[in-house]
Amino acid sequence: MAPFPFDTVVFDLDGTLADSAPDLAASLNHTLATLGRATLSEAAVRTMIGNGVRMLLRRGLAATGSASDGDVNRASSLFMHFYAAHICDATRAYPGAGAMLDTLAATGAALAICTNKPEALARALIDALGWSGRFRAIVGGDTLPVRKPDPAPLLEAVSRAGGGRAVLVGDSITDAETAAAAGLPLVAVSFGYRDRPATALGAAAVIDTLRDLPETLARL
Ligand SMILES: O=C(O)COP(=O)(O)O
Numbered sequence: 167m168a169p170f171p172f173d174t175v176v177f178d179l180d181g182t183l184a185d186s187a188p189d190l191a192a193s194l195n196h197t198l199a200t201l202g203r204a205t206l207s208e209a210a211v212r213t214m215i216g217n218g219v220r221m222l223l224r225r226g227l228a229a230t231g232s233a234s235d236g237d238v239n240r241a242s243s244l245f246m247h248f249y250a251a252h253i254c255d256a257t258r259a260y261p262g263a264g265a266m267l268d269t270l271a272a273t274g275a276a277l278a279i280c281t282n283k284p285e286a287l288a289r290a291l292i293d294a295l296g297w298s299g300r301f302r303a304i305v306g307g308d309t310l311p312v313r314k315p316d317p318a319p320l321l322e323a324v325s326r327a328g329g330g331r332a333v334l335v336g337d338s339i340t341d342a343e344t345a346a347a348a349g350l351p352l353v354a355v356s357f358g359y360r361d362r363p364a365t366a367l368g369a370a371a372v373i374d375t376l377r378d379l380p381e382t383l384a385r386l
């Protein structure tokens with residue numbers, strides 16, 4: 167068999183490895199209700215995820231009333247407190263994620279995370295999913311002064327994981343723009359959080375299940 171073509175495989179987290187929308191939606195709705203706002207359906211919240219917590223809050227507030235910086239600041243402390251306590255109540259790894267990570271690790275590739283979730287929350291979720299120690303690098307939305315779609319967090323994740331030939335696996339236009347800006351290929355998952363079809367992300371490949379990832383990467 168040909169050697170595995172990637173030294174480092176970087177994963178987006180929300181909508182790619184884990185379906186975190188139920189807990190994000192519950193936390194957003196707790197925040198909105200505390201502020202006397204209407205709540206939103208989980209389907210609506212799914213379209214608001216992917217650009218970090220403040221953008222999720224800004225979008226949720228805008229859908230239910232005013233969304234000034236002051237509103238976002240008030241919402242942010244309520245949200246962070248609640249979500250940290252409910253990070254993995256209903257969040258689940260997508261089917262096949264654990265076995266896929268084992269298969270990739272067995273090729274010798276380094277695994278890393280590049281998410282717009284705040285790093286502490288990303289680490290807490292990864293631990294809660296039983297994946298402590300599986301990733302050589304975890305870069306969050308607040309690890310650097312910039313976040314995706316700036317290429318810097320992705321390049322930082324690659325470099326912390328050991329560098330070499332790298333690929334991003336992600337679900338959103340944010341990931342597509344990040345990979346393009348970093349000059350890395352993207353493998354898009356079709357089941358995540360997006361406002362357009364996965365086939366419209368300009369990805370090198372689109373997969374419908376994480377089980378297909380090792381073979382897909384081997385062919386790139
Ligand atoms: O918090 C978010 O915006 C979602 O983060 P992601 O980059 O893991 O999709």
Ligand SMILES: [Mg+2]
Nearest residue numbers: 178180181337
């Ligand atoms: Mg995502």
